[in-house]
Amino acid sequence: MGSTIRTIAAHIKHRVLNYTLGWVYRFYAWRLESRVMMHPRPKHIGIILDGNRRWARERSMPPTYGHRVGYDKAKQVLEWCWELGIQTVTVYALSLDNMKKRNPEEVSNLIDLVEHAVEELSVDPRIKNNAVRVKVIGRRELLPPKLLEKINSLEQDTSHNTKHNLFLAVGYSGRAEIIDAVRKIVKDATSGALSYEGIDESVFSKYLYTAGADDPDLILRTGGETRLSDFLPWQAIYSEFVFMDVPWPDLRKIDFLRAIRTYQSKQRRLGA
Numbered sequence: 001m002g003s004t005i006r007t008i009a010a011h012i013k014h015r016v017l018n019y020t021l022g023w024v025y026r027f028y029a030w031r032l033e034s035r036v037m038m039h040p041r042p043k044h045i046g047i048i049l050d051g052n053r054r055w056a057r058e059r060s061m062p063p064t065y066g067h068r069v070g071y072d073k074a075k076q077v078l079e080w081c082w083e084l085g086i087q088t089v090t091v092y093a094l095s096l097d098n099m100k101k102r103n104p105e106e107v108s109n110l111i112d113l114v115e116h117a118v119e120e121l122s123v124d125p126r127i128k129n130n131a132v133r134v135k136v137i138g139r140r141e142l143l144p145p146k147l148l149e150k151i152n153s154l155e156q157d158t159s160h161n162t163k164h165n166l167f168l169a170v171g172y173s174g175r176a177e178i179i180d181a182v183r184k185i186v187k188d189a190t191s192g193a194l195s196y197e198g199i200d201e202s203v204f205s206k207y208l209y210t211a212g213a214d215d216p217d218l219i220l221r222t223g224g225e226t227r228l229s230d231f232l233p234w235q236a237i238y239s240e241f242v243f244m245d246v247p248w249p250d251l252r253k254i255d256f257l258r259a260i261r262t263y264q265s266k267q268r269r270l271g272a
Helices: 002-037 054-059 063-083 096-101 104-123 125-129 145-158 172-191 201-205 253-265
Strands: 044-048 088-095 132-137 164-172 219-221 240-243
Touching: 002 132, 002 219, 044 240, 054 063, 063 088, 063 104, 063 125, 063 253, 088 096, 088 132, 088 240, 096 164, 104 145, 104 164, 125 132, 132 145, 132 219, 164 172, 219 253
Parallel strands: 044 088, 044 219, 088 164, 132 164, 219 240
Antiparallel strands: none
């Protein structure tokens, strides 16, 4: 009888503690978000969602599990961005290096996940409700034709949306983006469509994958690494950086809000 009572008491104590901690978390998140909303938020955030594979490995699960959970987290973070009025989000989904160097089976699974994401975005009511223009950036010619058809359809269907931008970097390399821009500039200059004297930073930016969007104000990377890994090297020249130890699947809203607060605490002196 005594052991039963102790078990019940322990269970009740555990539930009360969890409820209290949950309430404290929600209150802190609400307070933090209120403070974030009082100051200018970044117009454009670039996100390197790192740590999916390590997160899965720590749980004795295959990389595909980590990527799938990471995809669900990305959908959640996009919602946070729209709630805060962030206009443009660029997500580093799959690098060109990883496409070339990682296990072919893992790359195939990642491509399948990208296709699943494109299909979901095509019918997601939040895309219409938030007027999101979606564009896939990278060496698109390396993607399967079936996936390219779905990407083209999604981009066409959302091309009229002007409130938000969502760039999905797939098969992306910053150096490759710059090379592709140079090739287009040389072609236009050679044909006479562009004068050599007229080439400046502003013109060059128009030839990048992200043409028409503001450069990122903030680059956020999870997973404990502190490098860009060939992500938006031209566009990020004046960006603020926040590197976080938390793996991407474990990112909480308060972690994200703290990153925004870190950005807001900076006195931005572009070029200084």
